[in-house]
Amino acid sequence: MKVALIGVGQAGGKVTERLAQFDANMGYDAVQGALAVNSAEPDLQSLEFVDTQLIGADRVNGHGVGGDNELGAEVMQSDIQEVLGGLDGRITSRADAIFVVAGLGGGTGSGGAPVLVHNLQQIYDIPVYALGVLPGQNEGSLYQANAGRSLKTLAREADSTLLIDNDSWHEQGESIDGAFDRINGKIAQRVGLLFASGEAVDGVGESVVDSSEVINTLRSGGISVLGYASEVAAEDASDNLRTTMTVARQALLTGTSLPDATQADSALLVIAGRPEAIPRKGVEKARRWLEDETESMQVRGGDFPLESDRLGALVLLGGAERSERLERFMERAREAQQAEETDVDRAEALTDDRLENLF
Numbered sequence: 001m002k003v004a005l006i007g008v009g010q011a012g013g014k015v016t017e018r019l020a021q022f023d024a025n026m027g028y029d030a031v032q033g034a035l036a037v038n039s040a041e042p043d044l045q046s047l048e049f050v051d052t053q054l055i056g057a058d059r060v061n062g063h064g065v066g067g068d069n070e071l072g073a074e075v076m077q078s079d080i081q082e083v084l085g086g087l088d089g090r091i092t093s094r095a096d097a098i099f100v101v102a103g104l105g106g107g108t109g110s111g112g113a114p115v116l117v118h119n120l121q122q123i124y125d126i127p128v129y130a131l132g133v134l135p136g137q138n139e140g141s142l143y144q145a146n147a148g149r150s151l152k153t154l155a156r157e158a159d160s161t162l163l164i165d166n167d168s169w170h171e172q173g174e175s176i177d178g179a180f181d182r183i184n185g186k187i188a189q190r191v192g193l194l195f196a197s198g199e200a201v202d203g204v205g206e207s208v209v210d211s212s213e214v215i216n217t218l219r220s221g222g223i224s225v226l227g228y229a230s231e232v233a234a235e236d237a238s239d240n241l242r243t244t245m246t247v248a249r250q251a252l253l254t255g256t257s258l259p260d261a262t263q264a265d266s267a268l269l270v271i272a273g274r275p276e277a278i279p280r281k282g283v284e285k286a287r288r289w290l291e292d293e294t295e296s297m298q299v300r301g302g303d304f305p306l307e308s309d310r311l312g313a314l315v316l317l318g319g320a321e322r323s324e325r326l327e328r329f330m331e332r333a334r335e336a337q338q339a340e341e342t343d344v345d346r347a348e349a350l351t352d353d354r355l356e357n358l359f
Contacts, residue, residue: 012102076111225261267300
C-alpha cells in the first residue's frame with residue numbers, strides 16, 4: 001500500500017519519523033513521502049528522517065501553541081497553502097492513500113490535523129485517513145478535552161480514523177519518555193506492516209493482501225482499530241494450525257490499539273510469516289472465527305510473506321466505534337471540557353476580595 005504521511009504536532013512528527021524509518025529499514029517502499037508540520041521549531045529540529053515545515057511563525061514565533069488546540073487550528077488554517085505546497089512531489093500518482101498523523105491531546109496536532117484533513121479532502125481523490133493517538137488517563141484534563149474535540153472532528157472529516165490508545169500499550173512502572181518511545185515503536189511496526197500489504201519483498205504468498213482490501217475494510221468510515229500478535233512458528237505449515245488461531249485471537253482480544261473494540265462493520269486478517277509455514281486451513285479457520293467475533297460479514301483474509309521465525313497476525317477493524325473503552329474516553333473528555341469551561345478565571349482569582357492578603 002503506497003502512502004504519503006503528514007505528521008502534525010510533536011507526537012505526530014515523532015510517529016511519522018518512526019514509520020518512515022521502519023519502512024526504509026524493512027525495504028518495503030510503502031511510504032512514498034513524509035512531512036512533519038509543527039508550530040514548535042525545537043520539535044522539528046529533533047527529527048532526522050522526514051522533511052519538516054514550520055507553521056504559525058507570525059503568531060507564535062516558533063514556540064508552539066501551548067496546548068491551545070483552537071490556536072493550533074487557526075495557525076494551520078492561516079498557513080494551509082504553504083503546507084499544501086510543501087506536499088508537492090510527496091503525494092504522487094502512485095499513492096493509494098494519505099495518512100495525517102497526530103497526537104490528539106496537544107495543541108498543534110489536535111487542532112491542526114482536522115483542518116489539514118478537511119483541506120486535503122478538497123484536493124485529492126484518494127482516501128485521506130487520520131492516525132490519532134489518544135492521551136493516557138493520567139495526562140491531565142486539558143489533554144482529555146483536546147482529544148475529545150479533535151477526535152469528534154476527525155471522525156467526521158477523515159475517511160477513517162485509525163485510533164491508538166496510549167494506555168493500551170503502556171506498561172506499568174515505565175517512565176513517560178520510555179513509554180512514549182516504546183509505544184511509537186509498536187505503532188511503527190504494526191502500522192508499517194499494514195502499509196506493507198501488497199509490497200512483499202520476500203517471496204510470494206498464495207493469497208497476498210493488496211491495498212484495495214485495506215481501503216475496502218476502511219470504507220466503513222468512523223473509527224478503525226489495529227491489532228497484532230506473534231508467536232514462534234514451526235517449520236511446516238501443518239504444525240502451525242493452532243498457532244495461527246492463537247495469534248489471531250490474541251491480536252483481536254488482547255493486542256489491539258483500542259482495547260475492548262471487537263465489534264466492527266468490516267475486518268481484515270493478515271497472517272505474516274514464511275509462505276511455507278502458513279497453513280491455508282488455519283488462515284481460513286481464523287477468518288471465520290473473526291467473522292463470528294466481530295459480528296461482521298465483511299471479513300477479508302490473506303497472507304503476507306515475511307522472512308521470520310515467527311508467525312504474526314494483523315487484524316484491522318473498520319467501523320469499530322462501538323467500544324466501551326471509547327465511550328468511557330468520550331465521557332472523560334466531556335467532563336474535562338466542562339471542568340475547563342467552568343474553571344475560575346486566573347486574573348479574577350488574584351483580585352478576589354474574599355481572600356485575605358498574606359501580609
